[in-house]
Amino acid sequence: EVQLLESGGGLVQPGESLRLSCAASGFAFSNYGMAWVRLAPGKGLEYLSAISGSGETTFYADSVKGRLTISRDNSKNSLFLQVHSLRADDTAIYYCAKEQGFRLPFDHWGQGVLVTVSS
Amino acid sequence: EVVLTQSPATLSLSAGERATLSCRASQGVSNFLAWYQQKPGQSPRLLIYEASNRGAGIPDRFSGSGSGTDFTLTISSLEPDDSAVYYCQQRISGWTFGPGTRVEIK
Numbered sequence: 001e002v003q004l005l006e007s008g009g010g011l012v013q014p015g016e017s018l019r020l021s022c023a024a025s026g027f028a029f030s031n032y033g034m035a036w037v038r039l040a041p042g043k044g045l046e047y048l049s050a051i052s053g054s055g056e057t058t059f060y061a062d063s064v065k066g067r068l069t070i071s072r073d074n075s076k077n078s079l080f081l082q083v084h085s086l087r088a089d090d091t092a093i094y095y096c097a098k099e100q101g102f103r104l105p106f107d108h109w110g111q112g113v114l115v116t117v118s119s
Numbered sequence: 120e121v122v123l124t125q126s127p128a129t130l131s132l133s134a135g136e137r138a139t140l141s142c143r144a145s146q147g148v149s150n151f152l153a154w155y156q157q158k159p160g161q162s163p164r165l166l167i168y169e170a171s172n173r174g175a176g177i178p179d180r181f182s183g184s185g186s187g188t189d190f191t192l193t194i195s196s197l198e199p200d201d202s203a204v205y206y207c208q209q210r211i212s213g214w215t216f217g218p219g220t221r222v223e224i225k
Contacts, residue, residue: 035214037163045155045163045206047214059213062120095162103210105153107174109162 002026002108004096009113016086022079022096022110030054030074033099035106036081038092046092049081050099086117121146121209123217131223138194140220142207147187151211154183154192157219158203166205167192199224 008020020036035050049070050059058070069082079096094113097106122145132138142152150170155163165174167183170190180195194201202224207217 037216039157044204044219045157045208045216047208047216050214061213097163100165100168103151105155105165105168105208105210106163107165107168109164111162 002098004098004108004110006094006096006110006113009094009115011116011118012086013119014087014117017082017084018086018115020081020083020094020096020113020115022081024077024079024096024098027098027108029072029077032101034072034079035097035099036068036070036079036094037097037106037109038094039112040089040092043092048094051079083115086115088117091115091117121148121212121215123207123209123215125205125207125217125220127220128218129221129223131225132197133225134197134199136197138192138197138201138222140192140194140205140222142185142190142192142217144188144190144209148209148211150186151209152183152185152190153208153210154181155206155208156201156203157206163206194222197222197224 003025005023036048051070055072067084071080096110098108100107126141152170154167157163171183182193204219206219
């Protein structure tokens with residue numbers, strides 16, 4: 001059974017940085033692209049960043065480019081997202097998601113982790 | 120960037136009725152279009168991929184159609200549990216979600 005478990009969320013102050021983690025199990029992790037998507041209060045789903053199975057290729061949404069760093073450790077079946085210079089509008093539930101395959105959608109999602117940016 | 124628009128923003132129907140949700144792309148995405156369902160407090164669930172293929176375990180009252188720029192998600196007979204927000208997503212150029220359609224069951 002595929003499982004994705006995010007961690008690392010919480011309350012942070014504006015301007016701080018945060019590192020989110022996603023522990024994956026139940027599938028051949030290195031064979032699949034992974035991504036981060038968020039859901040802000042009152043908003044819709046927003047794609048943030050994706051990474052290839054090997055980790056060699058990364059992608060970022062224009063809206064967050066420069067403030068996010070995605071990475072993965074295939075030896076530990078783990079996905080990461082570093083978010084810098086956090087702002088109030090970064091407050092959201094952050095999900096990690098597994099790609100179904102090349103040019104295919106996300107077939108499995110984690111339960112999400114809440115990040116609240118407030119002073 | 121491919122922009123997706125969804126209509127209507129909200130759909131309010133009775134159980135047993137047919138729901139028709141629309142997703143339009145700003146440029147052609149071939150059939151690289153998916154639909155997700157998200158209920159409050161839950162993670163998104165993949166319903167449809169490649170425009171018309173049902174995801175694992177998805178009942179056949181959910182169906183997708185379309186190609187190019189215009190797509191439709193149809194729920195043939197609404198059940199109370201179908202109350203959720205439905206998002207389309209394209210995968211031909213990067214990743215983009217539509218703004219969502221909220222389905223309410225009267």
